[in-house]
Amino acid sequence: MDADTALELVKKGAALLFLDVPQHTLLGIDTQMFSVGPNFKGIKMIPPGPHIIYYSSSNRGGSEFSPMIGFFIDLNPSEVIIRKWDQRGERLVKVSEEEEERYTLAVQGLEFDRYLGPYTLSQFGEWKMLSNYITKSTIERIEPIGAEITVIHEPDILENSHKTVMEEALSEQLKRSKILISDDKLEKRGCYYTKIPRLIKQKGILGQELTFLNLDKTNLLESILMKDYGGVEDLLLAELQFAFVAFLMGQSLEAFLQWKAFINLLFGCTEAPLHTRSHLFTKTRKLKELLERSLGWVFQTENMGDGICYDEDDEFAPAVVMLDEPSDG
Numbered sequence: 001m002d003a004d005t006a007l008e009l010v011k012k013g014a015a016l017l018f019l020d021v022p023q024h025t026l027l028g029i030d031t032q033m034f035s036v037g038p039n040f041k042g043i044k045m046i047p048p049g050p051h052i053i054y055y056s057s058s059n060r061g062g063s064e065f066s067p068m069i070g071f072f073i074d075l076n077p078s079e080v081i082i083r084k085w086d087q088r089g090e091r092l093v094k095v096s097e098e099e100e101e102r103y104t105l106a107v108q109g110l111e112f113d114r115y116l117g118p119y120t121l122s123q124f125g126e127w128k129m130l131s132n133y134i135t136k137s138t139i140e141r142i143e144p145i146g147a148e149i150t151v152i153h154e155p156d157i158l159e160n161s162h163k164t165v166m167e168e169a170l171s172e173q174l175k176r177s178k179i180l181i182s183d184d185k186l187e188k189r190g191c192y193y194t195k196i197p198r199l200i201k202q203k204g205i206l207g208q209e210l211t212f213l214n215l216d217k218t219n220l221l222e223s224i225l226m227k228d229y230g231g232v233e234d235l236l237l238a239e240l241q242f243a244f245v246a247f248l249m250g251q252s253l254e255a256f257l258q259w260k261a262f263i264n265l266l267f268g269c270t271e272a273p274l275h276t277r278s279h280l281f282t283k284t285r286k287l288k289e290l291l292e293r294s295l296g297w298v299f300q301t302e303n304m305g306d307g308i309c310y311d312e313d314d315e316f317a318p319a320v321v322m323l324d325e326p327s328d329g
Contacts (some may be wrong), residue, residue: 013045014075015107015116016053018092020085024062027055028249030127032120035062041115042107047124048077050134054249057090066090069150070250072143072242074136080104091148130245133238142242144189149250153189190254191246194228194239196261217268218276224265225277233280236262240284 018041021027025036029043030051054070069091073081082103083092095103106112144153197220229235240262246255266284273281 009045009121010110010113012077013119014048014077014079014081015042015044015046017042017080017082017103017107017112017116018085019083019095019103020087021055021092022057022085024058024060025055026058026065026068027053029053029119030249031123031130034117039115040117041112042117043119044113044116045121046075046119047121048075048079050074050131050136050139051127052131052245052249053092054251055092067151068249068251069148069152070246070252071147071149072134072139074139078108080107131241133234134241134245135238138235138238138242142191142193142239144191146189148189149191149246149252149255150189151251151253154252154254191243191252191258193243193254193258194224196224196258196265198261198264215268216270217265218271221265221269221272221277233277233283237280237283 016029018027021036021040023036023038027034027036027040029046034040050072051074052070052072054068056065056068058065075081080103082095082100084095084099085091086093094100107116143149225231225233225236240259243255243259243262246252247259266281269277269281272278
């Protein structure tokens with residue numbers, strides 16, 4: 001890339017200025033992750049549109065890391081986002097309006113240019129495949145209070161009485177974490193996801209009909225689409241992508257459960273893919289192919305369990321045990 005082209009991208013692209021981030025902190029944007037070095041102060045040449053930022057603080061040696069914290073942003077051309085590291089809370093926080101204006105002018109004047117790493121544009125296409133339905137309104141509708149998505153704010157999931165080995169390790173890690181958050185705040189920081197029933201329960205219908213409704217979830221899909229998304233399929237796909245990205249990059253267990261609920265709903269439909277919602281399932285198939293190609297996951301339509309198979313050693317495989325719902329009796 002020649003100097004003129006690079007300068008044009010720097011001016012038109014958005015930038016993130018992250019001040020005082022400690023060395024060895026893991027910090028990522030979209031599908032790109034870095035280990036912060038001594039001169040790091042942010043990222044430049046970022047394409048406009050939605051992105052996810054996520055990071056994990058470390059000890060001085062860079063051998064132990066705190067739980068991941070992530071947040072979504074929607075960037076305009078040439079926009080500059082300023083955050084400063086809070087040493088006590090071990091997180092990125094906003095600066096005052098006065099500081100924001102001053103630092104923005106400095107970034108636009110290229111005063112920080114040598115300290116900003118370039119966004120890897122060759123990986124932008126991969127990010128777009130994962131997020132092409134996410135919009136600014138999607139982020140505003142779903143993001144939690146304070147915008148931070150982290151397993152630290154998901155105490156109900158971690159208090160699950162049946163934990164895997166990985167969940168036990170995560171619980172111990174959270175206990176040792178220096179991040180200070182009150183229990184009151186923990187209960188109010190979940191994302192505003194759409195509720196998706198695992199089983200259809202409806203009074204006044206025969207057992208055979210109820211069984212059919214649970215075997216083919218087309219009616220449930222239609223009900224959710226009309227009630228929660230106004231019949232707009234792209235809004236459902238946007239939330240599906242939001243949950244998947246928050247799970248994969250932000251390591252949110254809540255996001256995994258929501259993504260899994262979507263997958264079980266969509267793959268549990270028999271009539272919709274062939275007739276009523278064929279266009280929706282054509283779009284969904286692209287995500288399925290991406291997961292199979294990139295992560296090696298295999299989806300089995302005849303599986304009576306979750307319908308998702310992955311290798312036991314797969315680092316991306318979720319470590320969550322689903323509990324059966326209590327019976328009515």
